[in-house]
Structure formats: C-alpha cells, structure tokens
Amino acid sequence: MTIFQRFRSYLLSFRWGGHSLASLYISVVSGVVLAWQYDLAEPFYSSTTLELVTPFGSFWRSCHFYSSQAFFILLLLHFLVVLINRTRLAREEGEPATQQSFQIGENWGRLYLALPVSLLLLFTGYVLRGDATGEAAGLIGENIILSLPVAGRHLNAMLFNISQTGMRVVYANHLIGLMVVGGGLAWIHLRRYRIRIGDYGGLVVILLAFSLVVPAPLEPFRVGVFPIAGPWFFIGVQELLRYLQPVWGGIVFPIIAVALGYRALIVPGDRRSSLGLGVLLIIYLALSMTGIS
Helix, strand or coil: CCHHHHHHHHHHHCCHHHHHHHHHHHHHHHHHHHHCCCCCCCHHHHHHCHHHHCCCHHHHHHHHHHHHHHHHHHHHHHHHHHHHHHHHHHHHHCCCCCHHHHHHHHHHHHHHCHHHHHHHHHHHHHHHHCCHHHHHHHHHHHHHHHCCCCCHHHHHHHHCCHHHHCCHHHHHHHHHHHHHHHHHHHHHHHHHCCCCHHHHHHHHHHHHHHHHHCCCCCCCCCCCCCCCCCCHHHHHHHHHHHHCCHHHHHHHHHHHHHHHHHHHHHCCCCHHHHHHHHHHHHHHHHHHHHHHC
C-alpha cells in the first residue's frame, strides 16, 4: 500500500462525526456561559465587555467561537466521507440499491438536513455578535429572505426580523429553535451513536489551548469602510448576489445544492447528483475565493 493509499484510508476511517459531536458539546457548554451576560439591547457592547463582567470572558467567547467553527467543518467532512464510502460500496456491489440500503440512506438524508440547520445556527451566532460583520450578515440575510415571494415576510418573522424586533428572534432561534430542529433531525443518529468526551482528548486540548492563545474575532465599526465581508461561509453568497437576484443567489442556489446532496446520500451511486453537487461546490468555492481576494 502506497503512502497516498494509507493517507486516503486514514481519512476515510477517521471519526469525523465523533469529533464534530465533541466540538458541539464544547460549543454548547461555552454558549451557556455566554448567554448569562448577553444583552439583547446592546449586543456589540455586551460582546466587547464580556471579559470585564464574566470570569475568563475572553476565553469563553473564543472557546464558543472556535468550537462552533470546528463542529460545522468536521460535520461537513463527515458527510463528505459518508458520501464517498456509500458511493464506493454501491460501485463494488454493482447492483441497484436494495430496500435496506435505501432506508439507511434515508436515515443519513435526515441527518444531512441537519447540516443547513447547523449552518444557520452558525450564521445566527455571527449576527448576535453585533459587530460590523454580524450586522452586515444580518442585513443581507434578512433582505434575502424578504426577496422570497409570498412567504418571505412570514419566513423572515420566524428567522430574523431584525429590523422590527432587534436580536430577539435571532437569539431565540440560536438558543432554542434551531437547536430543537437540528436535534430532532439528528435524533435517530444520536440515539445509536454516543461518544465519551474523553476519547477525543486531543481535540479538546487543541480547542482549549487555541482559545486561550487566539482571541475570537470581533470587528469594530469603522467609518467609511464598505462593503464589509460577511462570515467566511457566506462570502460565496455575497458574490452570487453580484450576478443574480437575491431569491436566485441566496435561496434557489443553496436549495439546489442541499437537494443534490440529499439525493446523493439516499441513493448510493447516483452519479448525476454527486456530479451536480461537485460542480456547485466548485463554483461556490471559486466565488468565495474571488470574494476573499
């Protein structure tokens, strides 16, 4: 076995899901600590003064930020590995998907739907910071939702509604709503797959040490600086909005990507869905790199 084959085998057998779940636990614990002092009326002020009113406040904020990023990235890699493994097994068997494999795929598909929920959870975390990046993200996100015909106003009232109620709706979704939805989608998986945080000591040490050394970003408002880049995973959407209407770039494009990923997971070996998803991801990555540069 070559070095490349060993490395590939290691990546495909690595416990991405377990590491993602361990990161989520750290994110939840640190998030509870932060929630005690968060002020809905003054989000940016409460974020900047956190270390003054909460013991080790800067550490807790950094811990929550970096563990949340790690959770999403590891979850994304987890689904990528699952997709690769299911596609490989389907090719080796060389047979149409059986009822059992389709049912397994449906379970993975239900868990996969927790991925966009996790992304929205991460997005609302940026908005709640109340800094320049968070404010820009909230403004763009709200306007994208409002661009949706008929249901846009009602959907915005459920998800953001920042212009009318400030951070109240975003805060409620971040702490309760999205957590309940994501937990419900992942419940079957979580009930069967449990972890012990001690088995992921390396990840815990890295996250805690990194949080102690590197403060979480907080971008102050600067007069005359515009446009402001949103969260790293949102830059591709911002670039799409340069060329497409908000409803197409901010809603239709992500929905198509989610639908293709769902189809590829529940039907192993579906080359069209996998190819389409790969093309969209390459396009989005190219747009994100353009926006960063």
